[in-house]
Amino acid sequence: MIGGALRQTGRLFALAAEVSRAVFRRPFQLREFVEQFWFVASVTILPAALVSIPFGAVIALQVGSLTQQLGAQSFTGGASVLAVIQQASPLIVALLISGAAGSAICADLGSRKIREELDAMEVMGVSPVQRLVVPRVLATMAVAVLLNGMVSVVGTLGGYFFNIVLQGGTPGAYLASFSALAQLPDLYISELKALIFGFIAGIVAAYRGLNPRGGPKGVGDAVNQAVVITFMLLFFVNMVLTGIYLQIVPPKGG
Amino acid sequence: MGIEVAVEGLTMSFGKQNIWQDVSLTLPAGEVSVMLGPSGTGKTVFLKSLIGLLKPQRGRVLINGVDMVGGREKDIYETRKLFGLMFQDGALFGSMSLFDNIAFPLREHTRKRESEIRRIVMERIELVGLLGAEGKLPGEISGGMRKRAGLARALVLDPQIVLCDEPDSGLDPVRTAYLSQLLIDLNARIDATMLIVTHNLDIAATVPDNMGMFFRRELVTFGPREVLLTSEEPVVTQFLAGRREGPIGMSEEKDAATLAAEADGAAASPPPGPRAIAPQLEPSPGLPPRAAVGRRRERVLGMLDTLPPAARAAIEDTYARHAAAPTVSLPAAGSGS
Numbered sequence: 001m002i003g004g005a006l007r008q009t010g011r012l013f014a015l016a017a018e019v020s021r022a023v024f025r026r027p028f029q030l031r032e033f034v035e036q037f038w039f040v041a042s043v044t045i046l047p048a049a050l051v052s053i054p055f056g057a058v059i060a061l062q063v064g065s066l067t068q069q070l071g072a073q074s075f076t077g078g079a080s081v082l083a084v085i086q087q088a089s090p091l092i093v094a095l096l097i098s099g100a101a102g103s104a105i106c107a108d109l110g111s112r113k114i115r116e117e118l119d120a121m122e123v124m125g126v127s128p129v130q131r132l133v134v135p136r137v138l139a140t141m142a143v144a145v146l147l148n149g150m151v152s153v154v155g156t157l158g159g160y161f162f163n164i165v166l167q168g169g170t171p172g173a174y175l176a177s178f179s180a181l182a183q184l185p186d187l188y189i190s191e192l193k194a195l196i197f198g199f200i201a202g203i204v205a206a207y208r209g210l211n212p213r214g215g216p217k218g219v220g221d222a223v224n225q226a227v228v229i230t231f232m233l234l235f236f237v238n239m240v241l242t243g244i245y246l247q248i249v250p251p252k253g254g
Numbered sequence: 255m256g257i258e259v260a261v262e263g264l265t266m267s268f269g270k271q272n273i274w275q276d277v278s279l280t281l282p283a284g285e286v287s288v289m290l291g292p293s294g295t296g297k298t299v300f301l302k303s304l305i306g307l308l309k310p311q312r313g314r315v316l317i318n319g320v321d322m323v324g325g326r327e328k329d330i331y332e333t334r335k336l337f338g339l340m341f342q343d344g345a346l347f348g349s350m351s352l353f354d355n356i357a358f359p360l361r362e363h364t365r366k367r368e369s370e371i372r373r374i375v376m377e378r379i380e381l382v383g384l385l386g387a388e389g390k391l392p393g394e395i396s397g398g399m400r401k402r403a404g405l406a407r408a409l410v411l412d413p414q415i416v417l418c419d420e421p422d423s424g425l426d427p428v429r430t431a432y433l434s435q436l437l438i439d440l441n442a443r444i445d446a447t448m449l450i451v452t453h454n455l456d457i458a459a460t461v462p463d464n465m466g467m468f469f470r471r472e473l474v475t476f477g478p479r480e481v482l483l484t485s486e487e488p489v490v491t492q493f494l495a496g497r498r499e500g501p502i503g504m505s506e507e508k509d510a511a512t513l514a515a516e517a518d519g520a521a522a523s524p525p526p527g528p529r530a531i532a533p534q535l536e537p538s539p540g541l542p543p544r545a546a547v548g549r550r551r552e553r554v555l556g557m558l559d560t561l562p563p564a565a566r567a568a569i570e571d572t573y574a575r576h577a578a579a580p581t582v583s584l585p586a587a588g589s590g591s
Contacts, residue, residue, distance in 0.1 A: 116345035119307055124359045124411075125334040 015129070015210070016203050019137055022130040029135045036139035040101040044147055048096050052151040055092060056158030059083050064167045076163055077174030078181030084155040085186055086245075090193035091238065092155075093148045097140055097198055098230035102205035105136050106226040109209030110219035118210070128210070137202035144198030145191055152190060183252045189245045196241070197234050204230045255545065256284035256447030257318055257336060257414045259304060264313030264323070266299060272471050273299050277313070279466060279476040281415075282553060284546040286441050286448045288458050290482075290493060291468035292502050297451040298342065300468070301417050304449070305337050306330045317415070335363060338408030338446075340418045344400035346392040346407070352379070353388040356407045363411065378406040382436070397424040402433075409440065415447045416440070422454040430454060434461050434535060442537035442544045455494060459483070459532045463550050467493065469502070477561070478554050480572065483531050484564035531568055 063080040067073050109132065112118050118128045163169040208226035212218035259281040266273040273296040281287050291297050302308045304315055306322040315322040320333045346355045356375045360366055366374075379388050382402040392400055401424065408416060418437070422430045434457050441448055452458060458465065466476030469489045475482055482490055492500025537544060551573065558566055 112348075115348065116341050116343070117347050119302070120339070120341060120345035120347075120407075122307060123305055123334055123337060123339045124362065125331050126362050127331065 011211075012203065012207050015133075015207050016199075018129050019133055019203060019206070022127065022134050023138065025130055029131055032132070033135035033138055036105075036136050037142055039104070040097070040139050040143040041147075043100045043104065044093075044096045044143060045150070047100065048092060048147050048151050049154050051092050051096070052089070052155040053158040055088050056080070056084050056155035057162040059088060059155075060159035060162045061167065064163050064169065068167075073169065074173040075177045075181065076167075076169055077160070078177035078179075080159045080163065081156055081178050081182055082186060084159055085152045085182070085190050087238075087242070089148050089151040089155055090190055090197060091234075092151050093144050093194050094197040094201065094234040094238070095231070096147070097144050098201040098205070098227055098234065101140055101143070102201045102230055103223045103227050105140070105202065106205040106209040106223045107219060109133075109136075109206060110212040110222050111216075113210060113212055114215060114219060133202075133206040133210070136206060137199060140202035140205075141195055141198035144194040144201070148191055148194035152187075181252055185245075185249045189241065189249070193238060193241055196237060200233050200237065201230050204233065255414075255445050258283040259415060259447060259449075260314075260316040261304070262314045262316070264300075264303060264310045264315065266296065266303060266308070266310040274468060274471045274473065277473045279473060281447050281449055282464065282546075282550065283447055284441075284445045285463040285550055286437065286450070286461055286546070287464040287466065287476075288462035288479075289449060289451045289466050289468065290453060290458055292493065293453065295468040296471075297468055298419055301339070301419050301449070301451050304417065305334060305339055335411065336414045338411065338413030338416045340401070340405045340408045340416070340421060342419045342423060343397065344392065344404035346400055346403055348392055351389050351391055352384065352395070352403050355392070355403060356388075356410055359407065359411045374410060375406075378410050381409070382406045383432075398426075398429055401425065405436075409444075412444055413446055416449075418448070418450045418452075420452055420454075421450060422452055422457055427456070430456060433457075435538065437461055438535045438544070439537050439541055441546065442541045445545045453493075455496065458494075460535045463534075463546060469493075478550075478557075478565065478569065479534070480531060480568040481561055481565040484562070484568050486564070531572070533572075 060076070060080045063083065064073070064076045067076045067079065109118070112132075118132075121128050121131065160171075160174060163174060164171055205226045208222040208229070209219075212222040261277060261279050261281075264277040265275040267275075277300070289297055289300065299308060303310050304322065306315075306325075310323055313323060317333055317336070320329045322330055322333065325333075346352070347358065350358070353375055356378055357371050360371045360374060376385075376388070379385055382405055384399060384402055384406065387395060387399060387403075392403070395403070401421065405418070405421070408418075421433055421437070425433060437448065437450065438461060440446070450457065450461065462479050464477060465479045465482040467474045467482060467490060474487060474489055475485065483494070485491070489501050492502055554569055555573070558569065561569070
């Protein structure tokens, strides 16, 4: 049982290493990359925007209510923006990338595998990792970074709207606290998180897709597992990254 | 000229289940070989091991000095470009049209211009009789057409080694006969080493130069076609005659008790007499003679002393007849029987 889990983990890392190497191998599959990028973007943009508005609102309302009780209402803007940019935005991106894009990638590769298309490709001396997996992983990474920017903006605007319009906050105080507490490294870590999440989601989806167990039902199971495994990994990695960030980057307000 | 494939002591198992063990054979360069065997004896696994898709636990597969089992991944990928493998159900890329499927290896491995690719692909499409269907997706055509498209794709890079996994399954007898002829014509044209895995007796009787058979996790025999066609081995005779009496059962093999009971009742069925060997197919008129024929003749006559008497007689008989009527292709050669 433990041996099996370790073996799977080892193979996952082996695939990650292979993909990292294959990224630099010519010829780069530009067309496949563009197609996958477009596909991933098209299935994630709208849900991401729709999710980020209420998410920003919830954080704004919650933080607003808390700061009001503490008498620090003027800091609402900074606090909610930090929560959105650093935590909410990369996680929303992670959920959508793995749930919408990862599941599609996993199902696509899995069905190709059971139809022996991938074997046929290998027989023709074409590596499926270089040809199919690399463009997909790069596409999820690129979309994750860009999507993260969009979610940050939409979430922040949503928070601003709810704080000012519904809670009667003052726009000036909101923006002032924003620049008092938030700093550029907050944005960097947010984008770095999105990049790493995109990579993990792509790799896990590809790994499960390349190794489905036994026929069409195996592909269904693989998709399910890919999404669950990605979620767990992403939340764990998010915790680690947040911990490291808080240790090494001094807070602006302090 | 094709390349020799040397298999040494290959043993394969999935977990605890042993598929076959200690398989050693040599596919002579440029000749056509057929591997027979009841369903589920690991013929497809053997084919995939030759090309390095599956990794047997022990043994080597040597092609041009590269070990397809334990060699470096880079060498294996390079060597695979010499192969053309026809999968059981075609294994076409579902998202591409037949034309793009067949053009895929050319676009990946050569720097040919699109007009040249078009010429080569259309030639192959015509060869397998799919003219007019090149724009269709694999999902829109019948299983037999998918198979033929798979063959066209396998042939597009002029492979030196052609592997066919059950080319006949899902084809009607007429199409199977055409396919047999196509395979022989192909061998005459490109002189590639060919291995066909099948359990179709017509193909087995008329196409190959060499034959082998898998049974009970072992290679029963491999050698010139006459050896297997005249063999008195119970497994071989049962398989070639398609009878129920013999060691092959519904599920893999029979146990001793069933065999004994069968032996009591077997007195009723007459013992098989010496079987007539069907002549091998000749290339279609207009094609060059197969270069492998001469090489094989020399090779087989050289090893004549080591063969069983029945096989020796059959070989001598064949070549005596050949000498009487030298390589003029028979008009009936295309009938496939």
